[in-house]
Amino acid sequence: MAEITRLRWPDDGPRVLDLCERAKDYIQLETGKDPDMAYVKETMTDAPPSVPPEHIWCWGHAQSGGALDGLATCLKGYYGPKDWYLGLLLLDPAARGAGLGERMARHVIEEARQDAADCVRIAVLDANPRARVFWERLGFEHETSTSRGDGQLRHVHRLPLKKDRT
Numbered sequence: 001m002a003e004i005t006r007l008r009w010p011d012d013g014p015r016v017l018d019l020c021e022r023a024k025d026y027i028q029l030e031t032g033k034d035p036d037m038a039y040v041k042e043t044m045t046d047a048p049p050s051v052p053p054e055h056i057w058c059w060g061h062a063q064s065g066g067a068l069d070g071l072a073t074c075l076k077g078y079y080g081p082k083d084w085y086l087g088l089l090l091l092d093p094a095a096r097g098a099g100l101g102e103r104m105a106r107h108v109i110e111e112a113r114q115d116a117a118d119c120v121r122i123a124v125l126d127a128n129p130r131a132r133v134f135w136e137r138l139g140f141e142h143e144t145s146t147s148r149g150d151g152q153l154r155h156v157h158r159l160p161l162k163k164d165r166t
Helices: 013-022 024-031 037-045 100-114 129-137
Strands: 004-007 056-062 068-076 083-091 119-125 141-146 154-160
Touching: 004 068, 004 100, 013 024, 013 037, 013 056, 013 068, 037 056, 037 068, 056 100, 068 100, 083 100, 100 119, 100 129, 119 129, 129 154
Parallel strands: 083 119
Antiparallel strands: 004 056, 056 068, 068 083, 119 154, 141 154
16 A cells, blocks of 8 residues: 655655646646646745744655655644645645545645644635535534635635644
C-alpha cells in the first residue's frame, strides 16, 4: 500500500510538477494559469514572514511507480502560533472520489494533533463548492470569508483540535 511521505524542495519539484500538470484543472481555477516550476516552488516553499522555512511542510502520496497522486502543503504557526494552515490538498483527477483526499486530510490533522496544535484552517475557493462540502463533512466549520490577496472569494474553515477551556 502506498504511503504518505514528506516531500522537499527542490528534490521533489519535478514529481510535484507532474502531479500539478495532471491536476491543472484546479490550478487553472485558482490561478488562471497552467502550472510550471515557479508555481511548484511557490507551493512548496512560500509562507508569510511569520512562518519560518522549517514550518512549511509538504506531503505526497505516490503509487508503486513513484508518481504522485496526492499532495498536501501546510504551514505551522499561520494565523496563530498554535494553528496549522492547510494551504493545498491536490489530487490527480484519476484518484478523486476514492478516499485519498480524506486520507491525506486526516494525515495532516493527525500531524497537527501530535504537534499539540489548537486547530487546522483551510481556505476554500468559492468557485469550488464540492471542496466546501468535503471539508464540512470532515468537521471543518465556516469561520469567515475573504477576497484578500488575489481577489478571489475564499471561505476559511476551521477544525478545532482542542476543547475550549471556558
